[in-house]
Structures are given as structure tokens and as C-alpha cells.
Amino acid sequence: MSQMDLPPYATPGQRLWHYTFKVICGLIFFFLIAPILVIIPLSFNALDFFTFTPGMLAFDPEAYSLKHYRDFFNSPDWQQALANSIRIAPSATILSVVLGTLAAVGLSQDHVPFRRTIMAILISPMIVPLIISAAGMYFFYARIGLQGTYLGVVLAHAALGIPFVIITVTATLVGFDRSLTRASASLGAGLLRTFFKVQMPLILPGVISGGLFAFITSFDEVVVVLFVGSANQKTLPWQMFIGLREQISPTILAVATVLVAVSILLLTVVELLRRRSERLRGLSPG
Amino acid sequence: MTEATRTGQMLAADGTPLKRSLQRALRAQKLRALMLIAPLLLFIMVTFVAPIADMLFRSVENQIVSDTLPRSAQAIRDWDHNSGEPPSEDVLAAFTIDMIAAVERKQHTRLGTRLNYEQNGLSSLFRKTGRGVGDIGETYRDQFAALDPAWTDPGTWIALFADPSWQADHDAWEAARTAARSAGRSFAEPVPPFRLKDGMAGVLPETADAYLDFARAVQGGRNGDPAARAPWPPVYLALYRDLTAVGVGRIATLDEAAQALLDPAHYAVRGFERADLAALYAGIDRAWSQPDVWATIQTFSARYTPGYFLTAVDLKQTPDGITSQPADQKIYIMLFERTLVMSLTIMGACVLLGYPIAFLLANLPMRSSNLLLILVLLPFWTSLLVRTSAWKVLLQQQGVINDILVWIGIVDNAGRLILINNQTGTIIAMTHILLPFMILPLYSVMKTIPPSYVRAAKSLGATNWTAFWRVYFPQSVPGIGAGCILVFILAIGYYITPELVGGTSGTFISNRIAYHISSSLNWGLAAALGTILLGVVLALYWTYDRLVGIDKVNLG
Structure with missing residues (x-):
């Protein structure tokens, strides 16, 4: 029996509190989820309004349209932004994943000198306020000629994604059975072979979910790209930010809906990977 | 009895003492871990930590004043801002050379913007002064020209101040350019970097310094040729100041051509009509006759400043110490x-x-x-x-x-x-x-x-x-x-x-x-x-x- 079930001997007061608590939780869940879900129907609005028109509330098919989606797919501005996002995020992700996984494997060994300090430095891009990272990168990258280039944006985004890779891969390595690598070595496999054939398949779920975190970090990031990039590198979030700040157009709702779909997809993959990884390492029975 | 018990040491399979063998293995392990971490650490250092450090440095950096106005920053150090008077003629002369060089390099507006953070109105003052500073020294240029028209000839100045080896380089450069042009080829070779003649700085210190800056500024900006331009009027101001201060004996150490040019000028400057620098600056803008602007320049001529941090906590650095910002600027x-x-x-x-x-x-x-x-x-x-x-x-x-x-x-x-x-x-x-x-x-x-x-x-x-x-x-x-x-x-x-x-x-x-x-x-x-x-x-x-x-x- 779970903690949350009401015992049969509960008093009316306890019963009342039990249901009140569930209602409160329901309301908080509603607060968490409703704002994200509400933009989905709004994005199909046939008119340029940001609220439900009477026609929409009456489920009149006339009141719904794919107009804003057409705007999104036909506007050169949005298409350029989409192309840039698709170009920048994967490059940054690959860079973060390769460097981050190597370092996480290094950090998980015994006897690493200055482990705590190194860890603190590697995680710091996640902690330092984005505006400060953006300001510093803007000044410094301008000095070394990286400001306003794709390379500059990719390097900056890779730096921001690295903490996520480090955290997820380190977490997978915690339950890693070291005798497996020893067994592999004793059977004659070299370091590289052991890494790719024994260690990598086991930590792969962590690596992939770290990569997805790094991807979404770059894909969603706007502050750094605003400063380090120039108009040629504008990404989807950049275009959304400008749109929201200047004149808000309902096309943004269509873009937002597409992005929500992307998030749901990524979340599903991460959840499946996490469960698989926990099962593989025997951490969870479920 | 085994080997190990006899020597009192445990031995590894290959015969080395076990302790050393373990230590070696441990060191190899540490090294391997660090090798794995190093690329990322380096990456983060370059792409993330260095930019942040660079930004931290910017919060105290203030080189723009002393870089743009090097002579003035030096000269104004001893001026007392509480005297109620603008600084002396020496400071004004130094400021004139600094300003004209900054105008040639188009840096005076940046400096004006920087100082405007500390005192409102300085941005437009520097813009205005940038337009007027080129006329300061014209009185002297005209008087030198009246004495000997050679003074307005760029060649005279080159002969007087340029190092003979530079003159040779320059002649070679010019010949190459003429050859290229007559052959119809384009010629983008820069003018060889100007070098000052030895000994001139000892005789005519301010002029040599001003002329050197002139030559560099002309070369730096649009890749101009200093041998093709007469110096700025403020350089004549420096020449006047040097000639009134130098003794005949110093001029006698120079070569004959220089003596022939400088001796009559040295004699004539005593009769020159003097230009009142303070009045000229007041003519450009009244603000220059007040001590405030000069005090601001003096206060912010240091290479590092706590000024930005003070502003960030609603304080303000003034010539008289740290005070609180006016109420409408406390944000x-x-x-x-x-x-x-x-x-x-x-x-x-x-x-x-x-x-x-x-x-x-x-x-x-x-x-x-x-x-x-x-x-x-x-x-x-x-x-x-x-x-x-x-x-x-x-x-x-x-x-x-x-x-x-x-x-x-x-x-x-x-x-x-x-x-x-x-x-x-x-x-x-x-x-x-x-x-x-x-x-x-x-x-x-x-x-x-x-x-x-x-x-x-x-x-x-x-x-x-x-x-x-x-x-x-x-x-x-x-x-x-x-x-x-x-x-x-x-x-x-x-x-x-x-x-x-x-x-x-x-x-x-x-x-x-x-x-x-x-x-x-x-x-x-x-x-x-x-x-x-x-x-x-x-x-x-x-x-x-x-x-x-x-x-x-x-x-x-």
C-alpha cells in the first residue's frame, strides 16, 4: 500500500485534507502544463489573435487553419533561422559529447588529482549567468576574430552543453562495474578495444542523454547567440526573441508548437534511455 | 628462503620492488586520467574561462585615457585641481599634440565617449575640440614660414628629423613605386616605418616627439607618406617652445644643414608674437577655462580605475575623493x-x-x-x-x-x-x-x-x-x-x-x-x-x- 492511499480508518478531517491536497497538486500540475498546452490550439487560430475566438470555442472548423504554419514554412527569415539552428546545434553537440565523455571517463578513475576543482570548472558554464558568459564571450571572441562567425557560436554552445554531458555520463559511470574492464584487459583487449567494446555500450545511454541535453541547450539558447552571433547566424530562438520583443506575430505560436513537439520527442527518448540504463546497471527493478 | 624475505622487500613479478612498481602504476593511472580530461579542460579554459577573465579585467581597465593622451596624462599629474585655475601652458601644449594625434587616428571621439561616463557633456566637447585643435599653432607656422618658406616644405622636416637610413629606404620605396606606376602595375607596398634621427630628441625634445607621432599617425591611418605632408600646425607650436628653451650650444651639436636652418629661427623666435593657449582653448569652448574638465582628465588618467565599480554601487569618483551619485542617478x-x-x-x-x-x-x-x-x-x-x-x-x-x-x-x-x-x-x-x-x-x-x-x-x-x-x-x-x-x-x-x-x-x-x-x-x-x-x-x-x-x- 502506498503512502498516498487513504487508510480505511481515516477521520473525516483527514479525508478532507487528503482530497484538498490532491486538488492542490492537481492545480500545480495544471499550472506547470497548461501554459505549454494552451498554445497548441491557439497556433491553429484562423485569425491573428492571441486568444480563443468565439468560433474556436464553438469548434467551428472555419475558425481553425494552418495559416501560421504556412507563414513559418514560407517566410525566408524563419527558414534561415531554422536552417541555422539545424546547422549549429548538432555541431556543438558533437563537440560537447566527444570532449565531455572523454573527460567524464577520466574523472571517474581513482586517484584523479584536483578532481573537485576540475569538476567545478567544467560545470561552471551551467552556473554562471548566461548574460555574463555572453558578455565575456562577446568581448573575447571579438578580440580573436570569432565574433559573428559560425565557429564562434558553435564553440560557445559546446562550452554551454559540456556540463550536461559531464553530469549525465558521470552519473552512468557511478554504477559501472570496474571488474568488467579488468576482465576485458585480462582477456587481451587493448585500452581502446576495452573502451569501445565494453565500457562504451554500457555508458551509451548516459552519453546519448547527455548529448540530447547538450543539443537542447544549444537549440534553445538565445542570449549567447545574440551576442556572439551576427544576423547571419540567427537561430530559431533568436528569431523568436526578436519577434516577441518587437511585434509579436502569431507565427511564433506555430513555431512554439513545433518546438514543443521536438521537446516531447527528446523527452521520450531520454526517459526510455534512462530506464534502459537503470535496468542494465540493475539500479531499478522497474 | 625466497628472495623477498632475504632483502626484506616485496618484489613484483618482474623483479622490481613492489612498492615502486605500484607507485609507477599509480602514476601511469593518474597521467592517463589527466590526459583524458586535458582536452576538455583546455577547451573550457579557452572558450569559457578566458572570456570571463577578460571581462573581469575590463571592469578596471582604463588605458584609453593614458593611451590617447599620453603626454597630457604625464604633464597634468602635478596640477592642483583645487587651484581654481586651468592647468599651465605646458599641459596645454602637451594636450594639443595629444589631441591632434588622436584626431588623425580618429580616437578622440572614443575618448570623449569614455569620459562622458564620468562627466556629462565631454563627448560633444571632445568632438568640438577635435575640429578646432588643428588651428592651434597656426600663428607659429605662419611666422616660421615668413622667416623661411622652407619650413612649410615636408622635405625640410624629413631632412631634419628622419634617420638617414630611413631616408634611403624611403627613396628606394619611392623609386619602386614610380617604376610600378610607369609599368602600369598597382603598387600596394606600405611606406617603410618612420625612424627618428639620433640626437634630435636631445636638442628639440618636444618637436622630435611631436613629429615622430605625426609621422606614425600619418602612416598608421590611411597608409600615408609623411614625406608628402607638412606637419600639423601644433608641431610648429612644439618647435617654438623648444627653440625658446634650447641653448645655442645644443644646436651647434647638429649637422651643418640643420644648423643653417635652426640658427636663424632660434634667434628669431624671441621676437615672435606669442599665442595664448589658454585663450585659444577658451575660444574653442568655455569649458576648457574651467578646472572641472581638466580635473576629470586628471582623475581618470590612471591606467586602472575603480570608477566602474563605484558607479555600479551608486558612488562616484571625483577629484576630491569618492562621493555618492546624485539622487536621480542612483539606480x-x-x-x-x-x-x-x-x-x-x-x-x-x-x-x-x-x-x-x-x-x-x-x-x-x-x-x-x-x-x-x-x-x-x-x-x-x-x-x-x-x-x-x-x-x-x-x-x-x-x-x-x-x-x-x-x-x-x-x-x-x-x-x-x-x-x-x-x-x-x-x-x-x-x-x-x-x-x-x-x-x-x-x-x-x-x-x-x-x-x-x-x-x-x-x-x-x-x-x-x-x-x-x-x-x-x-x-x-x-x-x-x-x-x-x-x-x-x-x-x-x-x-x-x-x-x-x-x-x-x-x-x-x-x-x-x-x-x-x-x-x-x-x-x-x-x-x-x-x-x-x-x-x-x-x-x-x-x-x-x-x-x-x-x-x-x-x-x-
């Missing part, structure tokens, strides 16, 4: 306070909303809690801009929330609530955005609290409330601490959401930093504000690391 302390108070409010709201959810998730059976966890993780994975735009749409006066309130009848149509572009908007939207960061650490702590403790308390007669408050809650405090620090760290540096839904009253210090970087271009102040913010965040980060361990952040 930064207020902004820091607002950032803190709003971040604390958001943090509090997150605890209030996050605690019940985490409690529910931790106490439900695995299957249902995993399902509900998705509801927490979905916002976490949704783009920040999507969530901010959702709130922007919902909170508008013609938006969904106001529509619902009007429909229910809580507010009437005329009295629609203003929920956006103020503090309310920022707090609602940011609480929503940061709530998962509170729930996840709380949940991971609560999952580890054994349910048997609460059951034990109840079986000993505790009411539900007592069991929760005395037994369960204290065990969840580490989760609250971790969540609070995480939410607070993230909230205090937020930029996007306050910028989009905060209007003017709901913005944070980050928005001010962004404003100074991209709009007002006061980068030093942006860096100082950023450094203070970074200091606060790093202190919290350190606390978090001590309390929770940074590698234990739960990402769901």
Missing part, C-alpha cells in the same frame, strides 16, 4: 535589491508549489509517479522561449487569463488586470520556468526518506501533522536547500524572461548589463556590474558544492 543599488527581492520571491513561490508536488511524487507508487514526473519534465525540456511566449500570450490584457476572469465575472471587462510588463509578469513566468529545478532535487531527496520513520512516529501516537512536521520535514530540508540555491542562482542571472515580460519595473540587473553592452556601449560598467553578479553567483555555487556536491545535480 544600481535599487536594481540589485530588486533582483534579490524578486529572486527570493520566485524561490519562495517555487518552494511552496514544488514541495507538495515532490512529496506526492515521492510517495506514490513507482508507476504513477513516473507518469506524473513526465508532467514536471515536459516543461523542463520545453524551450525557454516557448514558455515565455506562452506567458506573454496568456497574460496579455486581451489574453486568455483575462478573458477567463472576465467570463467568470471576477473582473469586469473595463478592469482587466495588468499582468504583464511588470513585476507580476516576471514572477509568474519565472516561477513556472524554474519550478522543475525545485521539484527535481526535492524529489530525489524525498525518495530516500524511509516511510517507516513516519509510520513509527504515528504508531507512537503522533498526529499526521506532528509526524510530518517533526519527522518527515526535517529530513527533506537538504532537498529544500539544494532546490533553493539552484533556483536562486538561476533566477538572479535571468535575462530573457524579464526582458520579454518584465516591462521596466520587472527587469533585473542582467537586463541592465545587456543594455550597457549593446545600447549605451559602456562596457566597463557592464563588466563591473557583471563581476558583482558573478561574485554573488560563485559564492552560492561554492555553498551548493559544499552542501550537495555539484556532480549530484539531478537532471531527471
